[in-house]
Structures are given as structure tokens and as C-alpha cells.
Amino acid sequence: MACESGSRLTVRLLALATVVLWLCACPGRVAALEERIEDLSASVEVASIFSLGLSRTSLAFNNVSPGKTQILGEGRGFNEIRCRSNSGRPWYLKAQLVSLTHVQGAHHLPAASLKWKIVDSTGNGEPVGGRSDFHEFSEQPALIYASQGDDDRGHEVILRFQYSLSAPLDALAGNYIGQIVFTMAETP
Amino acid sequence: MSGGVVEWRSGTVRRLATGPLCRFATAVWCCLLVATPAFAALELSTDHRSLFFGLMQPGEEKALAQSGSFHTEVTCASTGGVTWYLKISLLQPLTSGAESIPFENVGWQVTRTDGNGTVVTPNQFQSFSATPNLVYISGPGEADGRPVRIQFRYLLKLPEAQVSGAYQANIRFTLTEVL
Numbered sequence: 456m457a458c459e460s461g462s463r464l465t466v467r468l469l470a471l472a473t474v475v476l477w478l479c480a481c482p483g484r485v486a487a488l489e490e491r492i493e494d495l496s497a498s499v500e501v502a503s504i505f506s507l508g509l510s511r512t513s514l515a516f517n518n519v520s521p522g523k524t525q526i527l528g529e530g531r532g533f534n535e536i537r538c539r540s541n542s543g544r545p546w547y548l549k550a551q552l553v554s555l556t557h558v559q560g561a562h563h564l565p566a567a568s569l570k571w572k573i574v575d576s577t578g579n580g581e582p583v584g585g586r587s588d589f590h591e592f593s594e595q596p597a598l599i600y601a602s603q604g605d606d607d608r609g610h611e612v613i614l615r616f617q618y619s620l621s622a623p624l625d626a627l628a629g630n631y632i633g634q635i636v637f638t639m640a641e642t643p
Numbered sequence: 644m645s646g647g648v649v650e651w652r653s654g655t656v657r658r659l660a661t662g663p664l665c666r667f668a669t670a671v672w673c674c675l676l677v678a679t680p681a682f683a684a685l686e687l688s689t690d691h692r693s694l695f696f697g698l699m700q701p702g703e704e705k706a707l708a709q710s711g712s713f714h715t716e717v718t719c720a721s722t723g724g725v726t727w728y729l730k731i732s733l734l735q736p737l738t739s740g741a742e743s744i745p746f747e748n749v750g751w752q753v754t755r756t757d758g759n760g761t762v763v764t765p766n767q768f769q770s771f772s773a774t775p776n777l778v779y780i781s782g783p784g785e786a787d788g789r790p791v792r793i794q795f796r797y798l799l800k801l802p803e804a805q806v807s808g809a810y811q812a813n814i815r816f817t818l819t820e821v822l
Contacts, residue, residue: 490819491687497694497814499799503807541701543806609701609804
């Protein structure tokens with residue numbers, strides 16, 4: 456009787472040990488079978504934007520007397536430049552005055568006769584020299600604005616300009632024509 | 644002699660049938676039956692069409708598949724006998740180097756299913772998230788091995804201010820019996 460009881464106990468212990476071993480051997484199998492996974496790739500190519508736009512491309516100063524100054528765009532400004540880049544790299548806006556030449560001869564007005572001022576900006580940077588004063592044009596490309604912060608992530612930066620022309624006292628009478636070139640570049 | 648052999652054999656069989664070895668084998672077999680988890684035969688497959696949005700301008704919006712159509716078909720099946728769930732997630736934002744497109748700009752929509760279960764957000768785009776979003780809850784009789792097809796379309800709205808580049812990510816479908 457005692458032998459049979461011991462035998463049953465042995466059997467139960469062996470069975471229990473077998474089950475424990477079996478469960479320990481395959482826990483991952485139990486968990487993994489509870490779910491299935493499928494992955495798909497997603498992709499997009501975001502286009503590159505690097506643009507410069509200018510409104511009102513003709514600056515006409517009328518009848519400026521020698522020694523006098525005339526301003527275009529008093530108040531909110533004369534025209535605006537729109538710059539946009541999403542390259543993620545800094546960009547720079549430069550300006551130069553190619554010439555202000557008398558239409559009937561070789562006489563020039565000095566580049567410094569014409570000045571610019573940024574009166575308003577939507578960018579994160581500040582115009583070179585600030586917004587309160589006019590700055591002389593140069594015959595060489597000169598920096599007028601450098602992008603800051605999110606300016607190079609696709610935000611459009613709008614710069615509103617005023618211009619002033621001061622005719623020298625010794626300026627010859629007549630019409631003068633010149634060309635202002637704005638350049639947007641990733642090199643300063 | 645032959646009668647003795649028969650008697651010996653009968654005794655052996657009787658001893659084998661009622662002996663400790665048999666009881667052990669029976670006990671182990673019964674325990675394994677009880678302890679064996681109900682293995683759910685879950686099956687999940689897709690048509691393996693990647694989400695290729697191509698070239699897009701900042702600010703542009705593009706859907707993969709027009710309204711009423713689909714881009715991806717997911718097939719789910721279970722013989723587990725219990726309710727199953729399909730979930731969807733975006734493992735990480737669409738990323739290009741250090742730049743990324745926010746989760747909320749990428750959406751998914753169930754356009755159709757042949758199942759009788761519940762589409763959690765029918766007929767509307769939902770933003771992706773890294774946390775799996777519940778898409779579908781199986782209905783009656785859908786845990787008997789019958790395949791259920793669920794069709795998806797996708798939407799990407801590029802922010803106005805987004806740095807150019809090639810962005811990539813992975814979306815994940817999860818079929819599970821855990822809500």
C-alpha cells in the first residue's frame with residue numbers, strides 16, 4: 456500500500472517536472488504566436504526650392520535737382536523681394552548697382568548716390584546695417600541680408616524696400632539709367 | 644506450455660497497462676493537454692506595395708490611391724477562436740538625415756473590407772503615430788480561419804516649410820489577440 460502511494464507520488468512529480476520543463480523551454484513560442492507583424496516602407500522626395508522674386512522692377516526718380524534727395528516708397532516701401540530656400544543651408548541676399556549712366560554720354564552718377572533701406576522683413580534675420588537707415592549701393596555685390604533660423608527651411612522671406620537718390624551738386628542734367636542686381640546665393 | 648506463455652503475456656500486458664510507467668505516461672499526456680496553450684494560428688499578409696509618394700513640393704498634398712480605391716490590401720486570418728485586432732503604426736517619422744516630417748502629416752484610411760467586423764474609424768483619414776492604432780476588430784466567425792481583407796489608402800501633407808531631401812520610414816501592421 457505504502458509502495459503504491461509512493462509510486463503515485465513519483466509519477467505526479469515526474470509529470471509536473473515534465474510540464475514545467477516544457478513550458479520553460481518554449482515561452483517565446485507561446486508569446487510569438489499571439490501576434491503577426493508586416494512592415495512596409497514609405498518614402499517621399501521633397502523637392503528643392505531656391506527662388507528669388509522681385510515686385511516692381513523699375514525705379515523711376517523724376518526730376519531730382521542737383522543736391523536734392525528723392526525717396527521711393529515712403530511709408531510701407533516701394534517694392535519687395537521674396538526669397539525662399541529649403542536647402543537647410545544658409546543663404547545670402549546681395550545687391551549691386553551696375554551703373555547710373557547718362558543716356559547721352561559717358562557721365563556716371565556714383566553708385567553711392569542710390570541707397571536702399573529694408574523697412575519690413577518676415578525673416579528671422581536682420582538686414583545688414585539695420586532697418587532705420589539708408590545704405591549706399593555698391594558697384595560690387597554687397598550683402599544686405601543673411602538667412603537666420605528657419606529661413607533656410609522653406610519659409611518665404613519677404614523684404615520690403617525703400618530707395619533714395621541724391622543727385623550730386625555737379626550732376627549733369629539729363630536722364631540716367633542704371634541696373635540694380637539682386638543675387639541670392641549660398642555663399643556670402 | 645503454450646497456456647503458460649499466454650498467461651505470462653496476459654500478466655505482462657496487465658502489468659504494463661496498470662503499472663507505474665503507464666500511469667506516468669498517461670499523467671504526462673494529460674498534463675500536456677491541459678498545459679498546452681491554445682496556439683492561435685494567426686496569419687497576416689500584405690501585397691507588399693511600398694508607400695512611394697514620389698517627388699513632392701513643400702505644401703503639397705498627395706494621396707496614394709484615389710477615393711474609393713486602395714493602395715495596400717492586408718489579409719488577416721485566425722483560427723484562434725477568439726477576437727483578433729489589426730493595428731497600424733509608423734515606426735518613426737519620415738526622416739532624411741536630421742530632418743523629419745511630423746507624424747500628423749501622414750495619414751491612413753480603410754477604404755473597404757470584406758469582413759463583418761468593425762472598422763474603428765471608417766471613411767476618414769487618421770494620422771499615424773508610433774503607437775499602434777487600432778484599425779479593425781474581428782467579427783463573429785472571423786476566428787475560424789476565414790481570410791479577411793482590409794484595404795488602405797494613404798495621405799501625405801508636406802508642410803510649407805520642409806527641407807528638401809529623400810525621406811523614409813516604415814509602417815507596421817500588427818495582427819494580435821491583445822487589444
